[in-house]
Amino acid sequence: MIENLLAPENGVFLVSLCLFLLIFVIQAVSVVVGMEPFGFLDSLLPDVDIDLDSDLNLADTTPGFIDSVMSMLKLGRVPFVFTFILFLFLFSVVGLYGQMALFELSGSRLHWFLASGGAFVVTLPLLRFGNGILEKVLPKDETAAISASTFIGRMATIVIGSATHERAAEAKVVGPDGKTHYVNVVADNEGKVFTQGDHLLIVGRRTEGIFTVIENKNPLLEEQ
Incomplete structure (x- = not known):
């Protein structure tokens, strides 16, 4: 297990895992003390349009490529720092376990570049699923029943x-x-x-x- 973790081919996943742990700890502490050190991340999301009310008949509301990607991954529905933490965790876990499984089957590992590409593709649907769960469980201050x-x-x-x-x-x-x-x-x-x-x-x-x-x-x- 340790040998697999420290293999050069897994370097990118180890970095991702370390970033996950670091940001997770900082975010956990910030929640306790009432700070938002990563609040700026939400402003880094692309300047795109979201799904609009069906009663609005306005011109040029067809979503573009970035709109579609954000909608597919459910980006922006929860604070971006939580999505980023989830991505780092899933990417590192998928990569490390994928390399471990491949090594057990073939005795070798993929180059880190190829492995990271494959892990990224596998992570995307998992990220969408995870964002959907976070959207339901995270406390929200929206959509109260008022006029x-x-x-x-x-x-x-x-x-x-x-x-x-x-x-x-x-x-x-x-x-x-x-x-x-x-x-x-x-x-x-x-x-x-x-x-x-x-x-x-x-x-x-x-x-x-x-x-x-x-x-x-x-x-x-x-x-x-």
């Missing part, structure tokens, strides 16, 4: 995608119940483009679940 009209006049922050007058993005908003909700938003004015991290004011609702936003010109509103 959607109460979001109007509140601040929203775009978390996934870019919002234009024709295309929606996902944004988070703190409701009157103090909980965080996730809604789809579009720009109220034509020609406007709002991107990830923009703090916007919700001024209306276009359809069920689709809200219109404008630039926030009152800095005091960002404190709510």
